[in-house]
Every structure is written in C-alpha cells, then in structure tokens.
Amino acid sequence: MKEATQDNPIFQRTQDFGAVPTEVRETDHYQYEYVHDFVERWDDLIDWDGRAASEGSFFIDVLKRYGCQSVIDAATGTGFHSVQLLKAGFEVASIDGSPQMLAKAFENARQRGMILSTVHSDWRWLSRDVVGRYDAIICLGNSFTHIFNEHDRRRTLAEFYAMLKHEGILILDQRNYDALLDGKSAPNQTPGHKYYYCGANVTAEPEHVDDGLARFRYTFPGDEVFHLNMFPLRKAYVHDLMHQVGFQSVTTYGDFQSSYKESDPDFFIHVAEKSYREANVDRDADKS
Numbered sequence: 001m002k003e004a005t006q007d008n009p010i011f012q013r014t015q016d017f018g019a020v021p022t023e024v025r026e027t028d029h030y031q032y033e034y035v036h037d038f039v040e041r042w043d044d045l046i047d048w049d050g051r052a053a054s055e056g057s058f059f060i061d062v063l064k065r066y067g068c069q070s071v072i073d074a075a076t077g078t079g080f081h082s083v084q085l086l087k088a089g090f091e092v093a094s095i096d097g098s099p100q101m102l103a104k105a106f107e108n109a110r111q112r113g114m115i116l117s118t119v120h121s122d123w124r125w126l127s128r129d130v131v132g133r134y135d136a137i138i139c140l141g142n143s144f145t146h147i148f149n150e151h152d153r154r155r156t157l158a159e160f161y162a163m164l165k166h167e168g169i170l171i172l173d174q175r176n177y178d179a180l181l182d183g184k185s186a187p188n189q190t191p192g193h194k195y196y197y198c199g200a201n202v203t204a205e206p207e208h209v210d211d212g213l214a215r216f217r218y219t220f221p222g223d224e225v226f227h228l229n230m231f232p233l234r235k236a237y238v239h240d241l242m243h244q245v246g247f248q249s250v251t252t253y254g255d256f257q258s259s260y261k262e263s264d265p266d267f268f269i270h271v272a273e274k275s276y277r278e279a280n281v282d283r284d285a286d287k288s
Helices: 025-034 037-045 048-055 058-065 080-087 099-111 123-129 151-162 178-180 235-245
Strands: 071-075 091-096 119-120 134-139 164-175 203-210 213-220 222-229 249-254 267-273
Touching: 025 222, 037 048, 037 099, 037 213, 037 222, 048 080, 058 080, 058 134, 058 164, 071 080, 080 091, 080 099, 091 099, 099 119, 099 203, 123 151, 134 151, 151 164, 151 235, 164 178, 164 203, 178 203, 235 249, 235 267
Parallel strands: 071 091, 071 134, 091 119, 134 164
Antiparallel strands: 164 267, 203 213, 213 222, 249 267
C-alpha cells in the first residue's frame, strides 16, 4: 500500500507520540520512535569505546563456548555488536526493523573498514526475508521489549527458533523491569548507564512505568530529549515464553554476571538453547 510521505517513518525527523504519549502501546510504533535525529544521537548514548570496555568479551565468549560461527544480529541498531562480531571472525547478518538504524550501522562499519550484510526486516517475518539457518541469534539493546502484543512476541520467538540450527542458541537481553515494577529501582535513577549506556552527559531514565508500559526519557547535551515506549517484561515470563516456543534450556545473567541478587542488575541477558532435552530446564545460577 502506497503511503504518503508525511506518514512514512523513513522521512520522520522528530518523534510524535500524540496527545497522550503513555497511551501509545503498539508494536509497530517503534518505527516512528527511531527517527533520524534520534538515530544520529544514539552513538552518543552508548559510546562504542565505553560499551566495548564494559562488555568485554562476554558475548564472544558465549558464542565460542557453543561453537557458533554464523550469527544473526537481529537488533543491529547502529552496528556496535555486528562490528564487534565481525572483528572476532564471525559471519554476521545484520537485521533491523528501522531503516534509519541500518543506514547508520552500515556507515559506522564502513568507517571502520568493514561492510555489513544488512537486511531490513520485521522479526515477525524474519524467515521470509533471511535465507538459511544460523548457529546463533542475538537480540540485544532491550529491543525485544518494543513488542507490546503477546501474539507478536510468540511469533517473533518462533521465527528466531526456526532460523536456528538444531544446536543453535538465542541471546536476548532486557532491562530488569521486575525491579522497576516492584519499586526496587528508584524512579529517578539512571538504569543501564554502567554497562549499556556509557555516554558522558547523557541520561536514560524511566519517566512512566506501569504493568503495560515503560516510557523512557533520553536526554542529550543541549537538552535534546527523545523517548521510547516499551513493554515491561518480567524475567520469569520471558523464560516461560521461550520454553513454550521450544527452547529447551534458558540461562540468565545479570549485568554479565552468573550470580546476582534479583533486584541488582540493570539488565538481564538470557541464553536460550534449542538443543533437545528430555525436559525444559532453566539453568539460572543460584542467587545470593
């Protein structure tokens, strides 16, 4: 269907959440949130050098431990993880639902002497747009929480499952929404800044949280402000959903650590295994 230019997210430069921003709870709206001006500031938020130092070799080590070689970076963003994986010798397909993000990722990689293999795709139809089976899929940057509809979450995880080889793994991260929802993370704190958002003088903080919406405010130098509306997924719910679509074992890390108190991490990182077992297993480490 032909869209008018003013209604096409590709041409938007400023965000529009309407008269009541907290009522915007639709999966497809993310395309209108990652507008050109926000994407151009995104690298100021994550700070590639700071992010690389904080993550270390965590994701590369996990992928190597499972013998992975081919990887789908399902939420490429501005390309940070795609570039890190290419540098480490992996074969990478860089996927994103935002054409603005993919363009920026391609530019960032080219500036570092690399060419990304990019595909613009909605996760719900990933197998239609991407050919082949892969050893691993990574879906990072809290991206999975852009999905507001449970049917779409199941569809997405089923697509991820189908795109993996028999021994494949999915690495998916999310904010610690349990702490936010349960009041164990103060509303005026800046979650994720230690490991994920390393940019100086940039804040990412919750502006509104309820059972169906986590609205975050991103403030950049010069008082430039953007927002993202996301669904606050609870950790146990994500585990259950992964098992229901077929993943056999799920291990969760808190801020890259295997042992943690449930309320402490800013981010959870789930490693879901497709390899068949007699029964579903969660291999979460004991929490002190």
